[in-house]
Amino acid sequence: MAFLSPPLSPCDIVKQYRFHAAHRNPELRNKCSNIHGHTYQLACTFRTLSEHINLKSGITLEFGEIDRRVEAILSEYDHSLLLHNDDSLLPYLQQFPESLNIRTFPHPTSAECLALHFLERFLHVGLPVLSICLMETPRSGVTVYNQMLNTQVFSLYQSNDDTEHDY
Numbered sequence: 770m771a772f773l774s775p776p777l778s779p780c781d782i783v784k785q786y787r788f789h790a791a792h793r794n795p796e797l798r799n800k801c802s803n804i805h806g807h808t809y810q811l812a813c814t815f816r817t818l819s820e821h822i823n824l825k826s827g828i829t830l831e832f833g834e835i836d837r838r839v840e841a842i843l844s845e846y847d848h849s850l851l852l853h854n855d856d857s858l859l860p861y862l863q864q865f866p867e868s869l870n871i872r873t874f875p876h877p878t879s880a881e882c883l884a885l886h887f888l889e890r891f892l893h894v895g896l897p898v899l900s901i902c903l904m905e906t907p908r909s910g911v912t913v914y915n916q917m918l919n920t921q922v923f924s925l926y927q928s929n930d931d932t933e934h935d936y
């Protein structure tokens with residue numbers, strides 16, 4: 770396939786997901802310390818390489834396979850209450866396990882920490898996640914990066930660069 774000849778290129782797959790959840794950040798001295806809800810939007814980038822394109826199907830990873838793994842994880846958090854496990858409300862709220870789908874974390878439930886949490890979870894199910902942009906609101910969010918994958922891919926390019934190329 771002539772169009773797949775070098776130079777190698779990342780083929781970054783971009784997928785978008787969302788889930789609804791409540792949380793609070795009691796460390797902040799503002800309205801964010803109240804329990805409130807967000808429709809979290811995730812824009813996820815998965816790094817594949819042009820050299821991994823299947824020559825028959827023309828793809829690297831099935832979008833549907835990514836969806837299956839990501840959605841299985843996100844469904845655990847959808848319509849849940851996300852709380853730091855040292856939240857002072859937790860002992861009280863845990864008296865109502867049937868009515869409150871509480872998910873606890875060993876860290877605050879800020880956009881920064883949640884984005885890193887999902888980055889780790891996606892890696893654990895074998896997804897080559899490069900970055901996650903987690904939007905708490907349409908105007909505010911955080912992007913986190915898997916620096917290790919960046920490094921691995923960069924090393925891969927270097928090790929393949931045995932010959933001189935003009936491009």
Ligand SMILES: [Zn+2]
Nearest residue numbers: 792801807905
């Ligand atoms: Zn919030």
